[in-house]
Amino acid sequence: MTTFSRRLKEARKARGFSQERLGIEAGIEPATASARMSQYEKGVHLPGESIVKQIATVLDLPVAYFYCANDDEAHLLQCFHCLKQDDRKQVVDLAESLAFSQ
Template sequence: MTTNLQNIFSKRFKEARRAKGFTQEKLGIAIGLDEFVASTRINRYEKGIHQPDFRTLSNIAKVLDIPVAFLFADDELSKKILDLK
């Protein structure tokens, strides 16, 4: 991912996780990560250190009940995406 896209993803991902009331560990476990690495992996996604593969992105979107596109949209576009949902 490019730096700007990483920043957008990290911001959106953290916003969505918090809005749904998940801790990093609980979300990691809910999307199928091993409980021993769940919190660290989610933290690294949020900090832009690692990027999830598409399967993981799909699981994240499903658990958080958001479209995958929301995770990569700027502020204006993200509102439109959620309005369509």
């Protein structure tokens, strides 16, 4: 199982989507939505960039979340994605001050 497939399955389940429903809402043909999502989750096939963007939009996650090898970084991206623009700036400023103060 790839990092992408693991994160996809976890995110789908956390948001209560069936494979079929997520596939359909991401723009996959209803007749093949469940099978394609299953293949993505098993790591048999990887979706193209446009499908990944659509899946991320449906699940309200940043695209990069699916590719982070580190779970902490993925969680941080997920949290950052949920912030308003002003709050994002504060987080970036704080991160810069912590990262470069050493």
